[in-house]
Amino acid sequence: MDSIIEIISNAYSNYASYFWRSLIHPFFEGDLNYFYYLILVSLAVWGLEILLPWRKKQALFRKDFWLDAFYMFFNFFFFNLLLYTALSDVSVYYLNRVLSAVGIESVTLYDFSGQAMWIQFLAFFLLSDFIQWSVHNLLHRVDFLWQFHKVHHSVKEMGFAAHLRYHFMETVVYNSLKYLGLIMLFNFSLQDAFIIHGVTILIGHLNHANVSWDYGPLKYILNNPKMHIWHHAKDLPESHPKGMNFGISLSLWDYVFGTNYIPHSGRDIELGFDDDEEYPQGFFSQLVEPFKKIFTSPKN
Numbered sequence: 001m002d003s004i005i006e007i008i009s010n011a012y013s014n015y016a017s018y019f020w021r022s023l024i025h026p027f028f029e030g031d032l033n034y035f036y037y038l039i040l041v042s043l044a045v046w047g048l049e050i051l052l053p054w055r056k057k058q059a060l061f062r063k064d065f066w067l068d069a070f071y072m073f074f075n076f077f078f079f080n081l082l083l084y085t086a087l088s089d090v091s092v093y094y095l096n097r098v099l100s101a102v103g104i105e106s107v108t109l110y111d112f113s114g115q116a117m118w119i120q121f122l123a124f125f126l127l128s129d130f131i132q133w134s135v136h137n138l139l140h141r142v143d144f145l146w147q148f149h150k151v152h153h154s155v156k157e158m159g160f161a162a163h164l165r166y167h168f169m170e171t172v173v174y175n176s177l178k179y180l181g182l183i184m185l186f187n188f189s190l191q192d193a194f195i196i197h198g199v200t201i202l203i204g205h206l207n208h209a210n211v212s213w214d215y216g217p218l219k220y221i222l223n224n225p226k227m228h229i230w231h232h233a234k235d236l237p238e239s240h241p242k243g244m245n246f247g248i249s250l251s252l253w254d255y256v257f258g259t260n261y262i263p264h265s266g267r268d269i270e271l272g273f274d275d276d277e278e279y280p281q282g283f284f285s286q287l288v289e290p291f292k293k294i295f296t297s298p299k300n
Ligand SMILES: [Zn+2]
Pocket: 136, 139, 140, 149, 152, 153, 231
C-alpha cells in the first residue's frame, strides 16, 4: 500500500515541479517548454487565420473560442496535474506486477533501441500516428467511446483551438493504447520525443484552422484543414456511415485503408452530429454528459 501512495505522491510532485519550472523558465534547456510552445503555436496559427481566412465571414473570436481555449490548457496541463500522471504511473505499476505474476518478463516484439536515431524517430512517429489513427476509428465505432468523442465533434465553427477540445477520457484511452503499443511492444531509446510531439501539435492546430490549405501533393501524406473539415461533417455519406478522414498527423492511413473522403470543398459544410442542438454547451456539462449517457439506461 505504501508504494502506491509513494507512486501517487511522486507523480504529483514531479509533475507539479515540472509545470512550475515550465512557467518560470521559458527557455530551459534539453526539453521543449510545452506551456509557452502551445501559446506560441496557437498565436501563430491564429495569425494565419486572421491573415488568410478560408471562411471570410467567420468571426475572429468564433463560437466557442474561449471554451476551446480553456479545453486546450485544461487537457494539456491541468488534467495531468489533477489526475493523469498519478493514474498512469499507478496503472503501469500494476500492469508490470500482473505481467511478472503470470511469468511474462518482456512483451517486446521488436527492439528499436539499437537503431540509428533517425530510424527510431521515424518509426516512433509512424507507429504512434498509426496507433492514434486506429484509436480514432474505435472512438467512432464503439458506442461508449463515441459518447466521449462527441465532445470533440460538438464544434460548430472550426478554428485552431478546436484541436484540443476533447473529453479527458480521450487522453486516458489514447495514452493507454499508445503505451501498450509503443513502450511495451517496441523498445525505443529516444530520450525525449518532444520534436515529434511539437510537430504533431502544430499539424493538429493547422488541421482545425480556418485556412484553405492542403499542402498540394503532400495531401496524400499529411493531414490538412481541407481534409479534416470533412471529418467533422454533420451529414455522413452512405459510403462512410461511421465517419471518414480519421488521420491525426498523417492522411496516409486513410488513403491506404480507404477511409478518405473529400467530395468537394468543405468550406461551408455543416459541422457536428445528429441532434447536436441538444448537446450541452458548457465545459462541466460536457465532461459529465458521456458518463450520464453510459450509466443511465434509457427509460421505457
Ligand atoms: Zn473524430
